[in-house]
Amino acid sequence: QVQLVESGGGLVQAGGSLRLSCTASGGTFSSYAMAWFRQAPGKERESLAAAAINWSGDTTYYADSVKGRFTISRDNAKNTVYLQMNSLKPEDTAVYYCAAVITRNIRVSPGLYNYWGQGTQVTVSS
Numbered sequence: 001q002v003q004l005v006e007s008g009g010g011l012v013q014a015g016g017s018l019r020l021s022c023t024a025s026g027g028t029f030s031s032y033a034m035a036w037f038r039q040a041p042g043k044e045r046e047s048l049a050a051a052a053i054n055w056s057g058d059t060t061y062y063a064d065s066v067k068g069r070f071t072i073s074r075d076n077a078k079n080t081v082y083l084q085m086n087s088l089k090p091e092d093t094a095v096y097y098c099a100a101v102i103t104r105n106i107r108v109s110p111g112l113y114n115y116w117g118q119g120t121q122v123t124v125s126s
Contacts, residue, residue: 002027002115004098009120012088016124020083022098022117029079030055033103036072036083037110038094039119045110050096051083054106061108066092088124095119 008020020036035052039045051072052061060072071084081098099113107113 002032002100004100004115004117006096006098006117006120009096009122011123011125014088014090014124014126016088017084017086018088018122020085020096020098020120020122022081022083024079024081024100024115027100027102027115030076031102031104032100032115033105033107034072034074034081035061035099035107035113036081037097037099038092038122039097040091040094045097047110049099049108049110052106052108053081055104059106061106085122088122090124090126093122093124095121 003025006022035049038050050063050066053072057074069087074081097119098117100115101113
């Protein structure tokens, strides 16, 4: 069983930056594709990942809404995936969830992910 623990959320002003971390335990981290999903207040979780990364880190995906502002990366030696968020906007306010699936390929649909973290709140004030 894989456990995922997110950290790094918080309150930031528009234009600011945050870095989220997600550390995995209980599995072979390099076997997993990873992604960040988000759920804004009063809305359902977005239907595609905000950002995703394959097992080696050489393939990434970004939703159009975050492209150019967010960067996903991973350190397999530390069992950790990161989401660097720059130029934050109030519409980025959401609970951010880390997810993992056993595959070498990138995945962007939440239904394909087996393991989820508890989420970390990101609030961007205007």
